[in-house]
Structure formats: structure tokens, C-alpha cells
Amino acid sequence: MKYQALYRKYRPKTFDDVYGQQIVVQTLKNVIKNNKLTHAYLFVGPRGTGKTSIAKIFAKTINCLHPEDGLSCEKCDICISNNSNENVDIIEMDAASNNGVDEIREIRNHIALLPTVSKYKIYIIDEVHMLTTGAFNALLKTLEEPPEHIIFILATTEPHKIPLTIMSRCQSFEFKPIPVATIKERLKYICAQENINIDDKSLNLIAEESNGGLRDAVSMLDQLNAYADGNIKYEDVLLLNGRINDDEIEKFMTEMVNDDLNSVFTKIESWQEEGKNFIYICEDFIRFLRNELIKFKLENNSNIVSLIGENKTIEVIMILNKISNDMKISKDKKVLFDVTIINITNILKNKQMFENTAYESKNIKIENKTPEKVEIKEEKPQTVEVPIKETKDYTLYDELMNIRLNNTLGIADKTSKIEYENAVENLKNDISDLNKLKIINLLDDTKITAGSKDGIIFTTDSDNILHDLYDNMELLEESMESLLGKKVKVCILLDELWNKKRIIYVEKIKNKEKIDIIDEEDILNKIKSLNTGEKSEFDDLLEIGGE
The missing domain is CATH 1.20.272.10 (Zinc Finger, Delta Prime; domain 3)
Incomplete structure (x- = not known):
């Protein structure tokens, strides 16, 4: 007998065989039990979560001659013909390869014909988001006024590509990624049926690697079974997936x-x-x-x-x-x-x-009476002056940011903002300079809120990010200059302050008040003077160590 892939062999045939989509299954069973069928359904969700399988089961159960509690009987002629894919009244169409207007027009030409053997003629259109605009327009007319014997079941992984006019005419069902525990349970059942030896840790990794798709998990198990010849080890799963332990x-x-x-x-x-x-x-x-x-x-x-x-x-x-x-x-x-x-x-x-600095060394004694001095007891005792590290004062930076905020918003334009956004994206892709990696990481927690021909405003919700960017302002401006080919003055604000300042400046612009450019040279010189006399923590440590 010809070998059949495991995902096809264990594809669910009734609602009771479906794993991980209880809400969808129960709703559809109730629809059938209470005879509340509508003319169009839309199944939305990631690949391998059961959209097409449930569409086929739903179509079969709708036409079943003796349904029981929303389930197909599996004994009537309709169920038997469906299970062997011989029912001519259930038409499955792949929109990825049949996405043109002509294919949809062909459907329109045939829907007037009554079903051959079943109660309903059902069209299952998979990957419906692949239809062209013209095809969607042709389908829209059919969905607006369908014959009573026609039901459409549309399936897609990308609902945002479907026109709202189509979606509004369908009853939508969202298929969730299947939980790891549920996938694992199904894999255990398949392994037992196929006499596959596999440990629990390997099953767990397969379930995690499938990202919520049961079909992907079963296909992976099938591949591993072929590789390991029925005796799957954890190392085999790692190897075939390119993972490390x-x-x-x-x-x-x-x-x-x-x-x-x-x-x-x-x-x-x-x-x-x-x-x-x-x-x-x-x-x-x-x-x-x-x-x-x-x-x-x-x-x-x-x-x-x-x-x-x-x-x-x-x-x-x-x-x-x-x-x-x-x-x-x-x-x-x-x-x-x-x-x-x-x-x-x-x-x-x-x-x-x-x-592991000298502060923790047993050979160092810090005097309590005079915190400015540290007595180092070695073979030749000596005392060295150690300045106490204080919290850095960013007042001058805050003043500079207020000036730059004024100067940038006074002549802000949308084109500059877009230009700077593109430049920052390019900066994030530039890994040639290791010094820029810190800037790139910091900018991940900021956003550009405004820009002018020579100024850019970043905002962040973190004081730490704000101060880190203050400390790396020169490197940030150099990076922007290398990308833009011109110098830009960077302004960085906290979100809360930006929201307050923005309202003030919007009112000024509405009232056509003149916003004067403020000179920043004095503040810049003060900041440069402050930074020139500042020692790093690393320099202090070297001095303590006597180097």
C-alpha cells in the first residue's frame, strides 16, 4: 500500500477529531443543530490550525442526511462520498492559483444550478486573500445576493488583505494557535498508533517548534520518524531543526x-x-x-x-x-x-x-572619619585621595533641550521628520562601528516626534535612556551627520514633558505667534567645560589600584 503522509492520514474527519479549536467547533455544531446557517463564513487564523479541515467537516455535516447533535453520521451516502472526495456539490478552490476575475465569474455562472445530490452546494475558497481586486469585486456581487442553496466558506491567514465589504458579509471565526500541551497530546496518540519511540522532552520541543500549528508538528514528526527509523531522540530533534541544547x-x-x-x-x-x-x-x-x-x-x-x-x-x-x-x-x-x-x-x-574592583580588596581600608581619603595598607602603607562619586547633574542638558525644542518646533516640517526616521532606520542597520551599537540599543526605546531642516526631537519614557543619550549626544549627532550629510541638533525629552510642551507650541502656531530662535552657544560651552573636567568611574578605579 502506498505510504500516506501522517498529517493526511490523521486529518480530522469529524468535529470530535478536531484538537485545539473547541470554541469554533462548538459554535458550528450549534449552528447545524439549530438550523441557523448563513450564506458565507470566513475562517481566519495561522497556518496548520485546522481552517481547511474544519471547513470540509462543516460542509460534510451540513449536507449529512442523518446528523446527530451537530455531528455527521459517517454512514449515509453523502458522508461516504465526502470522505472519498467524490461529492460534486462541495467545490474546493485554491485562490493562490485561481485568483483572477475569470475564475470567480465561472463560479457566478454555476451557482444558479441546483446541487446534484446534496442539500447545499458549498464553495470552499482557501487563501482567499490572494484574489485580485477585480476578483474580489466579482465575488462581492455574488455574496450580496446568493441563491438559497449556496454556501461560501472562505479561509485565510491574512485577513487584513481582504476588503471590508467582503468581511462584513461573512460570519467570521478566529482560529487560535493550538497550545503546546494540546499538540503534544495529539503527537503522543499518533506515536502510539505508528509505534514510534520518542521521549517526552522531544515531543515538547516538536510542539514548541511548530508555533501553534498542529499540521507543522505532525509533518515534523513524520520527517523525524523517517530519519531516526522509529526511534527518535532529543538530539535528532535538535539536529533536524538546527537548534542547540x-x-x-x-x-x-x-x-x-x-x-x-x-x-x-x-x-x-x-x-x-x-x-x-x-x-x-x-x-x-x-x-x-x-x-x-x-x-x-x-x-x-x-x-x-x-x-x-x-x-x-x-x-x-x-x-x-x-x-x-x-x-x-x-x-x-x-x-x-x-x-x-x-x-x-x-x-x-x-x-x-x-x-571585582579594589573597593572589595582586603588590602584596602576606607576611613570613616574622612570619606575623601582611602588608606591602602600594603607592604608600604600609603594614603591616596579618592573623590566621592556623585550623581551627575543634567540641569544644563535640560536647559539645552528646551532651547532646541523651541528652535526645532518653530520651523518644524513633516518632510524632515520622515527623512530623520529613515536615517535612524539606516543607523540601526549599521553594525560596522561597535561604538554605535550602544546608540542603536538606546534608540530602540525612543521615537521621533518632530523634525526641522537642522533639528530632530526624540522622546522616551525612561529617565535612564534620557540620561544615557545625554552622555552620548556627541556620538549620536556624529552618526546622524554621517547618514544625512549635514549637521543636525538633537533634542531628547521625556514623553510627559513633550506632551505638555507640544500643546503650548501648537497653540502658539495656531495663534500665529512668532517663535524666536534662541542661541545655544553659551549652554554648549558650559556643558563642554563640565565634561572636560569630569573623570570616569574607570579612571577612579585605576587611581585607587595605584596604576
């Missing part, structure tokens, strides 16, 4: 913390040679770190989070999430991954450096 990730992260770049890049090269997908690798790292972070918060038991710190773990997750999205449009994913790993290694290394 948690132990390998933890070892890799530990090498990054230890700054063992030789081992790190050796492993990356081996992933490249094995044909691993670096987008999947980023996703594996994110999933692993997320699980470890939750374990750390709930049980205080995670080696990797204890090693790199809770905040750094979150920061690494955010960086990897952004990079995995950027990789989807990148020509060389490995280069992007290499640069990201270097960036993360530097971040982790800085944490270790500051946690």
Missing part, C-alpha cells in the same frame, strides 16, 4: 563571561559548518536566558544568572531579540552574530571588572 548555551555563555573568545569563536565556526541558522541560535539563547531568569526569580537557582547578574541577563535578552529581527533582512547573518557576541562579551566583562 541548553548545556551548550550555558557553556558558551560561561566562556563569554570568562572572555575566552578563542573558544567562543571556535564554537561559532562549528555552528556555521553544521549549517545552523543564526536566527534560531539567537532564539535558543533568548529562550534559555528567559527560562533561567524565571528560575532565578522563583527559586533563586540559576548558575548563569548568578554569574552575569539579573540586569545584564535582561540586557542580553533585549540585544539578542533585536539582532534576531535584524538578521531577517541581513545578507550575512554570521557577521551580525559575531559583532553582537563581541558587544555582549564587552558588556559582561565590564560587569565583572566593576564587581
Whole structure:
């Protein structure tokens, strides 16, 4: 007997066989029981969630000669002909390959004809969003005044592409992604029927990899069964999906913390040679770190989070999430991954450096009476002056931002705003300069709210992001200049302040009040003077260490 793919062999034949769509199934069963059929239905949802299967079951049950409690009898001539795909009154059409006006006109020419053997003639149009505009217009007329013996069932994965005039004439059903536990349950049943040996951990990974699509999960199981010859191991699932296991990730992260770049890049090269997908690798790292972070918060038991710190773990997750999205449009994913790993290694290394400073050394004694002095007791005791690190005062920056807000809004225009938005997108795709990576990460938490020919306004809801951008203002303006070919003055505000200021300036513009340009040179000089005399925390640490 010819082999049949598992997803076809175990395709549901009745409503009771359907997994994970209880709301849709119960509603359709009630429609049949209470004889409340309408002329058009729209099934919306991700691929592999049962749209076409349920459409076929629904069509069969509508025409069943002896339905019981909303279920087909599976014994009458109609049910038998449906199960063997021989019922001429149920027409299934793929709109992806039959998307023109002529195909829809052909339907219009045939709908006047009565069903041959069934109660209703039912048209199932799959991937309906692929129809052309002309085809939709031709279908619209049919949906407006259909004959009583006609029912349309439309299915789509992209409802936003369907005209509202079509959607409003259909009864819509939303198909949800199927839960992992439900997919796992169905896979267990199939494995038992097919005598496939597989452990629970492997089933769980298959269910997670299918992203809510049962058909994808069954197809993956079928492929694994062919590869492993009925004895599927966890390593087989990882191999066929291009994934890496948690132990390998933890070892890799530990090498990054230890700054063992030789081992790190050796492993990356081996992933490249094995044909691993670096987008999947980023996703594996994110999933692993997320699980470890939750374990750390709930049980205080995670080696990797204890090693790199809770905040750094979150920061690494955010960086990897952004990079995995950027990789989807990148020509060389490995280069992007290499640069990201270097960036993360530097971040982790800085944490270790500051946690192991001379402040924690047993050889250092900090005098309580005079906090400005630290007595270092070594073979030759000596005392050095250590300035107390104070919170940075950003008052001058706030004044500068108010000036730039005034100057930018006074001559703001929509064209400049669009130009700057495009420039920032280009900046986010520029990974050639490691120094820009911090700017790119910071800009992810901002939005451009206005622009003029020589000024741009960013807003954010975070004080930390605001102050970080203040500290990196020069680098940000240089980056914008390299992209635009001109100098622009950057203004950064908190969302709350922007909303208040915006109302004031909108009123000024409405009342045609003149907005004078304010000179910012004095404030800029004060900021430069302040920054010139400022020492970094790293410099202070070097002095303490006597270097």
C-alpha cells in the first residue's frame, strides 16, 4: 500500500477529531443543530490550525442526511462520498492559483444550478486573500445576493488583505494557535498508533517548534520518524531543526563571561559548518536566558544568572531579540552574530571588572572619619585621595533641550521628520562601528516626534535612556551627520514633558505667534567645560589600584 503522509492520514474527519479549536467547533455544531446557517463564513487564523479541515467537516455535516447533535453520521451516502472526495456539490478552490476575475465569474455562472445530490452546494475558497481586486469585486456581487442553496466558506491567514465589504458579509471565526500541551497530546496518540519511540522532552520541543500549528508538528514528526527509523531522540530533534541544547548555551555563555573568545569563536565556526541558522541560535539563547531568569526569580537557582547578574541577563535578552529581527533582512547573518557576541562579551566583562574592583580588596581600608581619603595598607602603607562619586547633574542638558525644542518646533516640517526616521532606520542597520551599537540599543526605546531642516526631537519614557543619550549626544549627532550629510541638533525629552510642551507650541502656531530662535552657544560651552573636567568611574578605579 502506498505510504500516506501522517498529517493526511490523521486529518480530522469529524468535529470530535478536531484538537485545539473547541470554541469554533462548538459554535458550528450549534449552528447545524439549530438550523441557523448563513450564506458565507470566513475562517481566519495561522497556518496548520485546522481552517481547511474544519471547513470540509462543516460542509460534510451540513449536507449529512442523518446528523446527530451537530455531528455527521459517517454512514449515509453523502458522508461516504465526502470522505472519498467524490461529492460534486462541495467545490474546493485554491485562490493562490485561481485568483483572477475569470475564475470567480465561472463560479457566478454555476451557482444558479441546483446541487446534484446534496442539500447545499458549498464553495470552499482557501487563501482567499490572494484574489485580485477585480476578483474580489466579482465575488462581492455574488455574496450580496446568493441563491438559497449556496454556501461560501472562505479561509485565510491574512485577513487584513481582504476588503471590508467582503468581511462584513461573512460570519467570521478566529482560529487560535493550538497550545503546546494540546499538540503534544495529539503527537503522543499518533506515536502510539505508528509505534514510534520518542521521549517526552522531544515531543515538547516538536510542539514548541511548530508555533501553534498542529499540521507543522505532525509533518515534523513524520520527517523525524523517517530519519531516526522509529526511534527518535532529543538530539535528532535538535539536529533536524538546527537548534542547540541548553548545556551548550550555558557553556558558551560561561566562556563569554570568562572572555575566552578563542573558544567562543571556535564554537561559532562549528555552528556555521553544521549549517545552523543564526536566527534560531539567537532564539535558543533568548529562550534559555528567559527560562533561567524565571528560575532565578522563583527559586533563586540559576548558575548563569548568578554569574552575569539579573540586569545584564535582561540586557542580553533585549540585544539578542533585536539582532534576531535584524538578521531577517541581513545578507550575512554570521557577521551580525559575531559583532553582537563581541558587544555582549564587552558588556559582561565590564560587569565583572566593576564587581571585582579594589573597593572589595582586603588590602584596602576606607576611613570613616574622612570619606575623601582611602588608606591602602600594603607592604608600604600609603594614603591616596579618592573623590566621592556623585550623581551627575543634567540641569544644563535640560536647559539645552528646551532651547532646541523651541528652535526645532518653530520651523518644524513633516518632510524632515520622515527623512530623520529613515536615517535612524539606516543607523540601526549599521553594525560596522561597535561604538554605535550602544546608540542603536538606546534608540530602540525612543521615537521621533518632530523634525526641522537642522533639528530632530526624540522622546522616551525612561529617565535612564534620557540620561544615557545625554552622555552620548556627541556620538549620536556624529552618526546622524554621517547618514544625512549635514549637521543636525538633537533634542531628547521625556514623553510627559513633550506632551505638555507640544500643546503650548501648537497653540502658539495656531495663534500665529512668532517663535524666536534662541542661541545655544553659551549652554554648549558650559556643558563642554563640565565634561572636560569630569573623570570616569574607570579612571577612579585605576587611581585607587595605584596604576
